[in-house]
């Protein structure tokens with residue numbers, strides 16, 4: 001009888017012990033799971049509180065490759081992507097607003113000028129001599145041309161940036177093109193008393209590129225060189241082979257560009273001298289267009305400059 005009671009007591013103790021042990025074990029597992037879930041939910045909350053801009057790194061205790069760990073890793077990757085895309089969207093929006101502000105400023109100046117001249121012609125129609133009328137009309141036409149150039153440049157750059165331009169690639173002698181473009185500027189250079197020379201090496205191989213676009217690159221670089229080179233200066237356009245590439249150099253003896261400005265000049269709307277207003281028709285788009293065209297051809301554009309001594313732009317293109 002006594003033996004039975006002892007056995008019964010032992011069995012009861014064992015059962016109670018097992019139940020207590022199971023309870024403690026379940027509690028530990030439960031706590032382990034809830035701690036990790038709580039950390040995950042706190043991370044999600046912190047990400048939301050940061051305005052979805054700062055992804056929170058998830059550092060879960062234990063290195064278990066279970067569902068919670070995979071869920072956390074997926075959330076971390078997702079939050080990083082959301083933050084990155086949000087950043088990109090904000091940047092695009094900032095650029096769009098900047099572009100709108102710059103465009104409206106640059107369009108306003110020549111438009112106001114043109115309106116002024118045309119209104120004067122209307123109001124004083126009876127008093128104006130034919131020379132005066134001609135002069136006013138010429139000024140209005142000039143502003144009209146500037147507006148046209150600005151709109152055309154903007155249109156071109158927007159299309160290049162949106163990758164909507166397909167270059168018509170063909171093989172052509174780059175040296176001949178350089179000489180033709182230099183020829184186009186010869187009269188203007190003469191008027192500005194600037195020496196403009198083309199130096200093309202005779203054994204220069206042809207390149208594979210869009211001829212119209214490369215012409216545009218040369219025009220932009222020569223136009224800049226003319227604009228920033230004083231009377232008596234010199235501009236040289238050189239074409240020479242450089243290994244498997246062809247190097248195109250536009251060198252001037254103009255005012256040069258300070259070192260700290262060199263990184264910015266290829267940005268759209270960047271002008272070293274901001275006081276050079278949009279009224280002059282120089283919006284600061286030329287080099288941005290030039291760089292996009294060169295990149296579209298898998299080439300590269302570099303600039304070297306010494307203030308007071310001159311500037312050299314170097315474009316390299318693949319040979320045919």
Ligand SMILES: Nc1ncnc2c1ncn2[C@@H]1O[C@H](COP(=O)(O)OP(=O)(O)OP(=O)(O)O)[C@@H](O)[C@H]1O
Pocket residue numbers: 153220224225228252254255256257265270271272273281282283284285286287288311
């Ligand atoms: N050869 C150069 N010598 C000195 N400064 C230059 C030269 N080329 C460019 N720059 C500087 O870089 C800036 C940007 O040139 P970019 O061609 O993009 O614009 P822009 O000539 O002012 O206007 P746009 O080309 O739109 O008519 C210029 O405003 C000028 O300050």
Ligand SMILES: [Mg+2]
Pocket residue numbers: 220223224285286287
């Ligand atoms: Mg320019």
